[in-house]
Amino acid sequence: MATMTYLQAISSALRDELRADDRVLVMGEDIGVFGGAFKVTDGFFEEFGPDRVMDTPLAESAIIGTAIGAAVVGMRPVCEMQFSDFISCGFDQLVNVAAKMHYRQRLAVPITVRLPSGGGFSGGPFHSQNPEAWFMHSPGIKVVAPSTAEDAKGLLHAAIRDPNPVCFMEHKHLYRRIKGEVPEGIYETPMTARVARPGSDLVVIAYGAMVHVALDATEDLDGASVQVLDLRSLVPLDVDAILAAVRECSKVVILDEANETCAAGAQVAALIAEHGFEDLDGPVVRVATPDIPIPFSPPLEQAVLPSVDRVREACRELLAY
Amino acid sequence: MCALVAGRDGDPVYDSMSGPDGDPAPAMNEGEARKMATETAEPAVAAAAYLELDDRIWLLRAMLLMRGIEERAMSLYRQGKVPGSFYDGFGQEAVSAGAAFAMGPEDRLCILHRDLAAHIIRGVSTERILAQYMGRDSGVTRGRDGNVHFGDARLGCVGMVSMLPDMMLVATGMAMAFKLRGERRCALTWFGDGSTSRGDFHEAMNWAGVQRLPVVFVLENNQYAYSTPLDKQFAVDPVQRAAAYGFSGVTVDGNDAEAMFEATRAARARAVAGEGPTLIEAVTMRMHGHAAHDDMKYVPKEQVELWRKRDPVDRQNARLRELGVDVDAIRAAVQAEIDAATEQALAAPMPDPEDVRTDVFAAGEAEPLGDGQAPWSGFAQRREVG
Numbered sequence: 001m002a003t004m005t006y007l008q009a010i011s012s013a014l015r016d017e018l019r020a021d022d023r024v025l026v027m028g029e030d031i032g033v034f035g036g037a038f039k040v041t042d043g044f045f046e047e048f049g050p051d052r053v054m055d056t057p058l059a060e061s062a063i064i065g066t067a068i069g070a071a072v073v074g075m076r077p078v079c080e081m082q083f084s085d086f087i088s089c090g091f092d093q094l095v096n097v098a099a100k101m102h103y104r105q106r107l108a109v110p111i112t113v114r115l116p117s118g119g120g121f122s123g124g125p126f127h128s129q130n131p132e133a134w135f136m137h138s139p140g141i142k143v144v145a146p147s148t149a150e151d152a153k154g155l156l157h158a159a160i161r162d163p164n165p166v167c168f169m170e171h172k173h174l175y176r177r178i179k180g181e182v183p184e185g186i187y188e189t190p191m192t193a194r195v196a197r198p199g200s201d202l203v204v205i206a207y208g209a210m211v212h213v214a215l216d217a218t219e220d221l222d223g224a225s226v227q228v229l230d231l232r233s234l235v236p237l238d239v240d241a242i243l244a245a246v247r248e249c250s251k252v253v254i255l256d257e258a259n260e261t262c263a264a265g266a267q268v269a270a271l272i273a274e275h276g277f278e279d280l281d282g283p284v285v286r287v288a289t290p291d292i293p294i295p296f297s298p299p300l301e302q303a304v305l306p307s308v309d310r311v312r313e314a315c316r317e318l319l320a321y
Numbered sequence: 322m323c324a325l326v327a328g329r330d331g332d333p334v335y336d337s338m339s340g341p342d343g344d345p346a347p348a349m350n351e352g353e354a355r356k357m358a359t360e361t362a363e364p365a366v367a368a369a370a371y372l373e374l375d376d377r378i379w380l381l382r383a384m385l386l387m388r389g390i391e392e393r394a395m396s397l398y399r400q401g402k403v404p405g406s407f408y409d410g411f412g413q414e415a416v417s418a419g420a421a422f423a424m425g426p427e428d429r430l431c432i433l434h435r436d437l438a439a440h441i442i443r444g445v446s447t448e449r450i451l452a453q454y455m456g457r458d459s460g461v462t463r464g465r466d467g468n469v470h471f472g473d474a475r476l477g478c479v480g481m482v483s484m485l486p487d488m489m490l491v492a493t494g495m496a497m498a499f500k501l502r503g504e505r506r507c508a509l510t511w512f513g514d515g516s517t518s519r520g521d522f523h524e525a526m527n528w529a530g531v532q533r534l535p536v537v538f539v540l541e542n543n544q545y546a547y548s549t550p551l552d553k554q555f556a557v558d559p560v561q562r563a564a565a566y567g568f569s570g571v572t573v574d575g576n577d578a579e580a581m582f583e584a585t586r587a588a589r590a591r592a593v594a595g596e597g598p599t600l601i602e603a604v605t606m607r608m609h610g611h612a613a614h615d616d617m618k619y620v621p622k623e624q625v626e627l628w629r630k631r632d633p634v635d636r637q638n639a640r641l642r643e644l645g646v647d648v649d650a651i652r653a654a655v656q657a658e659i660d661a662a663t664e665q666a667l668a669a670p671m672p673d674p675e676d677v678r679t680d681v682f683a684a685g686e687a688e689p690l691g692d693g694q695a696p697w698s699g700f701a702q703r704r705e706v707g
Contacts, residue, residue, distance in 0.1 A: 073495045
């Protein structure tokens with residue numbers, strides 16, 4: 001085991017895959033000589049060369065589109081969007097070409113798209129988004145969102161080795177803030193949920209950076225036994241784990257950093273309403289970013305992103321129900 | 322093997338600007354003249370040096386099949402047996418036939434909706450094509466997608482999506498992989514005049530130019546993007562755009578299968594030699610509406626009449642007849658094949674709704690595209706040489 005930051009764990013997975021499999025290449029803007037905007041690929045250019053650590057033109061549609069072409073002739077491309085927000089420029093290739101390819105023609109598209117996402121550091125409306133739900137609504141794409149260093153590495157290995165297009169949501173705010181023990185070598189984390197903390201009075205369901213907000217908010221909540229369920233994967237969504245948590249706790253708070261309407265948490269709430277209603281002992285409560293663009297100025301941004309205090313308050317209210 | 326046909330010594334065998342009977346092409350208006358091919362006589366002549374008689378017959382057969390299958394499918398559409406809408410490539414058969422014929426089995430193709438001959442040349446059977454149109458389980462997409470939205474992955478083909486020209490980037494990515502792996506292979510894709518207005522055209526042309534990739538871009542200029550004519554689509558001669566991306570562009574008579582073959586053969590040769598991409602502008606005419614519902618009233622009748630005299634199938638037919646080939650027998654065989662395939666496709670089962678959820682995701686090891694059929698005799702010859 002080694003201690004790594006979330007960012008180092010992502011780098012480690014990429015480096016291990018590049019060493020293990022000639023078919024893997026990483027491609028993106030400024031990832032080669034410069035080592036990436038967040039330095040995830042720092043040193044890769046020197047080790048693997050310009051062909052496998054490819055500095056691309058500033059063209060997100062082309063990054064996704066050419067990755068698809070390379071994948072269907074046997075490569076395993078890993079694309080980096082400099083910020084997840086820019087996937088909007090490559091959206092068409094991802095949702096229309098990659099996502100539907102196997103259903104239409106039984107042609108697998110093994111690409112991984114790394115999406116540095118999330119807010120909390122004054123990135124403003126175009127460097128802070130959480131676009132995962134866009135892809136949940138497009139059948140044929142898997143979506144994973146690790147919250148720990150161990151899962152960041154394991155899920156990235158799993159994504160690269162998966163025969164489908166996988167959106168790998170890596171939260172920028174976790175890059176250097178989160179550290180943890182990471183197993184040696186290559187291992188694959190299953191695309192299933194994980195109980196981040198057991199508990200039986202209430203469950204907070206979250207993923208990505210919000211797992212840490214949930215843990216902080218409920219660490220000492222008037223003695224209540226609060227479970228935190230880390231979804232880890234949004235597609236596939238671990239319905240069994242969600243319903244098991246509902247059965248165990250009967251009270252549910254669902255936490256999203258994404259804008260509220262049709263967020264991943266909305267789907268979780270719908271699943272619980274359909275399949276877990278009998279197990280509920282109170283209304284399903286959601287905490288999410290309201291439906292407004294992520295503002296730049298710190299007091300404005302802090303006013304919209306789900307905070308420890310907001311989550312704590314929501315949990316207290318539900319526990320008292 | 323048949324002997325090479327005349328033309329090796331450089332004598333023009335035919336003039337691709339002439340009609341099938343050798344008559345000079347009719348006069349054309351000024352705007353259109355700009356987009357009538359002007360550099361095509363030479364490629365067509367040169368093609369003869371690379372095509373044996375069997376190859377030239379193959380080109381005719383592929384075009385006859387394409388036209389016959391599409392005519393049959395349109396008739397099935399009118400009978401309510403082809404769901405949705407129906408799109409065809411009547412009048413454009415030479416563009417896909419000639420270009421696909423120059424590709425090797427190890428090459429990879431992203432095929433557009435008016436390019437049925439490319440599928441035929443790669444080896445998709447007539448029955449599977451008709452079953453595809455009718456949404457049958459034995460169609461290439463097993464009823465998952467309609468029309469010409471298909472590509473047989475086992476034959477090295479990727480089907481188009483409706484967002485054009487998305488496949489330019491996919492072909493560029495294939496070529497990128499070939500180059501990274503040091504393989505002597507090429508990717509080819511077709512796209513239309515309307516597609517040149519979208520950003521993916523620019524992104525693909527630029528990327529392919531920057532990385533000098535082994536890719537052939539065939540711009541199928543059929544004069545209209547749905548109802549939109551060329552002068553509302555671009556302000557320059559589109560073939561000139563290639564220069565802006567650092568590679569060469571050539572305009573070809575898209576109604577001459579052998580000229581298309583030769584331009585593509587030369588482009589492929591450059592590509593696998595590491596000399597980068599080529600833009601081939603195939604000038605042709607969409608002789609039917611955008612889809613079955615479109616009466617094409619926005620197209621002047623004279624324009625259609627003018628192009629009718631340059632019909633690509635008639636042209637290849639006339640050439641081969643002059644060479645003593647029994648073209649009537651070929652036509653009859655093609656018709657018989659289509660009749661038999663129609664019966665088979667009509668008898669084929671529809672897909673089972675129970676299976677509608679299968680295949681959204683791939684499982685197991687990803688299987689890459691396979692090799693296609695490549696009937697051009699020149700490939701076998703070149704392999705033997707080394």
